[in-house]
Amino acid sequence: MSADQNALVPAEDLKQHLAGVEPDRQLTDWGRSERVEGLLDRTAAEFFYRYWFRTEVEGIENVPAAGGALLVANHAGALPPDAAMIAKAIREEHPHPRPLNITVEHFFKGYPGFSMLIPKLGCVPAHPANVQRLLYDEEQLVLVFPEGRKATEKLYKDRYRLRRFGRGGFVEAAMRARAPIVPVCVVGAEEAAPVFAQVGVMKRLTGLLYFPITPTFPHLGLLGMLGYLPAKFKIRFLDPVSFDEEGLNRDKALVQTVAHDIRARIQEELWDMLAKRRSVWFG
Amino acid sequence: MDSKRVLVTGISTYWGGRLAQAIEAFPEVEAIIGVAADEPQVELERTEYVKVGAQHALLRRVVEAAEIDTVVDTRLVVDSGTTSSAKAHENNIIGTMNILAACAGADSPVRKVVFKSSTHYYGCEQDDPAFFDETMERPHPPRTPIERDIVEAEASLSDFAERNPGVSVTILRFANVLGPDVRTSHIKLLSLPVLPMILGFDPRYQFVHEDDVVHALEHAVKQDVPGVFNVAADGVLALSEVAGLLRKPYVPLLPPWGTSLATAVLRRIGVDIPPEMLAQLRFGRGVDNRRYKSAGFRYQHTSRETVLGLGEHLRLEPIVRGAQEPYRYEREVEEFLRWSPHVRHARERGSGLTRDQLVELQRLLAGYAETAGIEADASEEDRLAAAEERALAAERAATHAIDRVAEAEQRAREAVELAAQVEEAAEERARRATDRAKKAERRAAEAALKATERAKKAERRARQATDEAVDRLSRAERRAEAAAERPEQQHEAQPEPEPSPPPEPRPEPQPAARTAAAPLDHYDDLPEEDVIALLSSLEPADLRILHDYERRHANREGVIGAIESVLARGGTPV
Numbered sequence: 001m002s003a004d005q006n007a008l009v010p011a012e013d014l015k016q017h018l019a020g021v022e023p024d025r026q027l028t029d030w031g032r033s034e035r036v037e038g039l040l041d042r043t044a045a046e047f048f049y050r051y052w053f054r055t056e057v058e059g060i061e062n063v064p065a066a067g068g069a070l071l072v073a074n075h076a077g078a079l080p081p082d083a084a085m086i087a088k089a090i091r092e093e094h095p096h097p098r099p100l101n102i103t104v105e106h107f108f109k110g111y112p113g114f115s116m117l118i119p120k121l122g123c124v125p126a127h128p129a130n131v132q133r134l135l136y137d138e139e140q141l142v143l144v145f146p147e148g149r150k151a152t153e154k155l156y157k158d159r160y161r162l163r164r165f166g167r168g169g170f171v172e173a174a175m176r177a178r179a180p181i182v183p184v185c186v187v188g189a190e191e192a193a194p195v196f197a198q199v200g201v202m203k204r205l206t207g208l209l210y211f212p213i214t215p216t217f218p219h220l221g222l223l224g225m226l227g228y229l230p231a232k233f234k235i236r237f238l239d240p241v242s243f244d245e246e247g248l249n250r251d252k253a254l255v256q257t258v259a260h261d262i263r264a265r266i267q268e269e270l271w272d273m274l275a276k277r278r279s280v281w282f283g
Numbered sequence: 284m285d286s287k288r289v290l291v292t293g294i295s296t297y298w299g300g301r302l303a304q305a306i307e308a309f310p311e312v313e314a315i316i317g318v319a320a321d322e323p324q325v326e327l328e329r330t331e332y333v334k335v336g337a338q339h340a341l342l343r344r345v346v347e348a349a350e351i352d353t354v355v356d357t358r359l360v361v362d363s364g365t366t367s368s369a370k371a372h373e374n375n376i377i378g379t380m381n382i383l384a385a386c387a388g389a390d391s392p393v394r395k396v397v398f399k400s401s402t403h404y405y406g407c408e409q410d411d412p413a414f415f416d417e418t419m420e421r422p423h424p425p426r427t428p429i430e431r432d433i434v435e436a437e438a439s440l441s442d443f444a445e446r447n448p449g450v451s452v453t454i455l456r457f458a459n460v461l462g463p464d465v466r467t468s469h470i471k472l473l474s475l476p477v478l479p480m481i482l483g484f485d486p487r488y489q490f491v492h493e494d495d496v497v498h499a500l501e502h503a504v505k506q507d508v509p510g511v512f513n514v515a516a517d518g519v520l521a522l523s524e525v526a527g528l529l530r531k532p533y534v535p536l537l538p539p540w541g542t543s544l545a546t547a548v549l550r551r552i553g554v555d556i557p558p559e560m561l562a563q564l565r566f567g568r569g570v571d572n573r574r575y576k577s578a579g580f581r582y583q584h585t586s587r588e589t590v591l592g593l594g595e596h597l598r599l600e601p602i603v604r605g606a607q608e609p610y611r612y613e614r615e616v617e618e619f620l621r622w623s624p625h626v627r628h629a630r631e632r633g634s635g636l637t638r639d640q641l642v643e644l645q646r647l648l649a650g651y652a653e654t655a656g657i658e659a660d661a662s663e664e665d666r667l668a669a670a671e672e673r674a675l676a677a678e679r680a681a682t683h684a685i686d687r688v689a690e691a692e693q694r695a696r697e698a699v700e701l702a703a704q705v706e707e708a709a710e711e712r713a714r715r716a717t718d719r720a721k722k723a724e725r726r727a728a729e730a731a732l733k734a735t736e737r738a739k740k741a742e743r744r745a746r747q748a749t750d751e752a753v754d755r756l757s758r759a760e761r762r763a764e765a766a767a768e769r770p771e772q773q774h775e776a777q778p779e780p781e782p783s784p785p786p787e788p789r790p791e792p793q794p795a796a797r798t799a800a801a802p803l804d805h806y807d808d809l810p811e812e813d814v815i816a817l818l819s820s821l822e823p824a825d826l827r828i829l830h831d832y833e834r835r836h837a838n839r840e841g842v843i844g845a846i847e848s849v850l851a852r853g854g855t856p857v
Contacts, residue, residue, distance in 0.1 A: 013577045014574065017572075017573035018573065020517065022518060022587055025520075027520070027521050027524055029487075029518060029519040030487075031487050031519070106409050106410040109409050109566060110565075110566070111483075112482055112483025112484060116484060119521075120485075125411075125412075127410070127411070129412035129413075129416070129419065130413050
């Protein structure tokens with residue numbers, strides 16, 4: 001009864017009923033905090049972006065200045081710094097700086113501490129409905145790592161080899177929202193936070209997503225998770241893929257094909273960037 | 284469809300009362316009936332309160348008698364802190380089923396059902412979307428009793444909607460309600476001097492102002508908005524933000540692990556955190572409120588304004604507490620105010636009522652009387668109901684009479700000509716009848732005259748006879764005197780055949796006259812048994828006569844005894 005009747009309400013109609021912004025508030029409806037984000041941006045992010053990783057950005061013009069867009073990037077490392085660096089790159093290099101919403105595992109919502117902090121930094125749980133709302137209704141930038149947890153679990157020896165792109169859920173979301181996909185390649189993250197081993201027993205004991213052995217973790221404690229090596233970061237935004245037609249997301253075969261294409265493009269660009277890289281630390 | 288005759292369930296709850304008050308202001312709604320097992324908590328102007336719980340047979344009678352077209356069910360318990368889970372279950376599942384049963388069926392007058400539900404329907408889980416919309420199922424089966432209740436109650440509503448396609452079913456899922464008047468577990472929590480939280484969690488919360496809840500229900504009554512809708516104010520706040528708005532410290536009282544153990548300890552010191560609230564304190568919840576907005580509803584408060592309003596109220600409360608006495612329902616006062624002819628205000632209002640509305644009121648009363656009439660255990664109510672029923676019957680008869688008078692008037696006007704003709708004819712006949720009557724009178728007078736003459740003649744003849752008799756008597760006496768000298772035998776036989784009546788019998792009443800004679804011909808020949816059998820059919824006076832006669836003449840002991848025994852029994856023979 002209900003579902004059918006509600007489906008009759010056109011999505012465009014609902015779009016105009018989005019809640020307005022209350023200027024006195026410091027948090028968005030997603031729980032994002034300008035204050036916490038700004039603080040981190042001015043301190044840690046600034047330091048890592050400018051001085052530690054000395055980030056170089058290419059193709060920033062491929063990120064649209066308005067409207068929703070889905071950024072798809074490769075992902076690696078224990079507590080990977082790549083997402084923060086992409087967000088910082090857009091804020092620093094883009095002519096119209098925009099906030100970036102980073103999709104993360106549901107795990108973070110259930111883990112004390114993370115649950116409090118993660119949303120304030122602009123991270124949202126990777127739920128299709130969340131992505132749809134951000135892309136279609138709120139017309140924002142969303143960053144996804146289609147490899148997901150498999151990427152952060154992979155060891156240093158498998159670096160820059162993309163894992164499977166799931167079932168192409170990200171493509172489906174972009175098609176449904178009719179938002180372009182901007183593939184992003186990140187070089188440097190794998191070396192900044194290399195994972196030498198995963199300890200399954202400790203993972204179970206702590207209830208964490210994974211328990212990696214890195215150059216600084218666990219022997220330097222939890223802060224060791226942030227003990228990144230000073231690898232040279234290079235971020236390349238590729239040409240966007242647009243989906244203007246409606247209902248493409250219902251074609252499962254097309255979704256899979258597009259997902260494969262995007263994965264292949266990112267992989268190829270990564271090989272290209274790595275081939276041109278002369279030094280891990282100096283680029 | 285226009286809602287004209289509204290039934291509000293759970294009138295004793297805060298929401299039922301508030302909603303009824305709100306609907307009272309709609310002129311197009313002609314009848315508002317509130318049902319609940321308990322008495323209303325708020326003052327109601329023209330809402331009729333019927334004391335009936337969720338017994339569907341009784342509700343059905345109320346619904347049918349009052350021709351209810353819209354049922355608003357505000358009775359769902361969505362806060363397990365307010366009642367025991369067994370009571371909540373009874374109310375939420377059995378109660379909902381009963382109310383729906385009272386509205387179901389092809390012959391039911393109900394055309395719209397509005398159901399107050401809760402966003403607890405969605406639960407709070409780790410992998411929830413940030414904003415639930417109405418098409419989303421909850422990702423996991425319900426974990427707390429109250430969530431199970433809500434899911435099940437809504438399931439029975441969708442089932443009802445499928446089976447009754449002619450009925451518009453609106454389900455409104457309300458977020459956590461805040462406001463100065465309503466009491467919920469969350470308001471209790473926010474009223475604490477510090478705001479307890481689970482260490483390491485800052486859940487997202489969406490609230491709705493109590494006035495917006497009432498307006499949302501009103502909107503569903505006024506407009507046709509079938510379907511499911513989330514009702515939650517704009518803006519999703521983090522709990523830390525709520526604490527900031529209330530100016531209260533935000534204290535991690537609860538540990539992230541073993542939280543339920545800690546709540547058990549807190550319950551000991553009087554801080555009750557029900558399980559569904561605990562889940563919310565951990566994961567929070569946001570809902571998409573846009574569908575109800577696109578259905579035309581406008582919120583008056585955002586979540587932030589709602590919290591700020593509550594903060595103001597909480598600061599003011601210790602100062603104004605007890606200044607206002609709470610409302611108490613007094614049946615006698617309510618009835619006086621509604622129905623007494625001495626209430627001026629009511630009469631002024633009453634004069635503004637149309638005849639239809641009056642008839643309406645009467646019908647309403649009829650429905651109430653029927654409901655009250657079946658409560659056989661309460662004799663007082665019975666009598667009341669009976670009296671009301673009688674009054675009603677009269678009132679109804681009067682109403683019918685009004686209709687019939689109109690018809691009759693028409694017919695009368697048509698009949699006037701006919702009546703005129705009939706009247707002429709009747710007059711003619713009457714004249715003739717009068718003539719005949721006069722003639723008859725004359726004849727009667729003549730007859731009376733003749734009769735009088737005849738009577739006079741008869742009298743004269745009687746007098747002559749008497750004179751003759753007296754003559755003959757005197758002659759006889761003389762002859763007797765003459766014969767006195769002759770032998771005496773002749774003298775003896777002479778006076779016997781004389782009709783000269785003895786002085787005593789003449790003034791004697793009839794029964795005494797009969798004493799001498801036998802009561803029946805051949806009475807003495809009757810056998811004793813037959814006489815005794817006959818006694819039963821005689822009057823006491825006759826019995827006495829018979830007794831006398833028997834004493835003097837027949838002297839049958841058995842008969843005398845029987846008569847005496849019958850007389851002794853007071854003259855009522857067996």
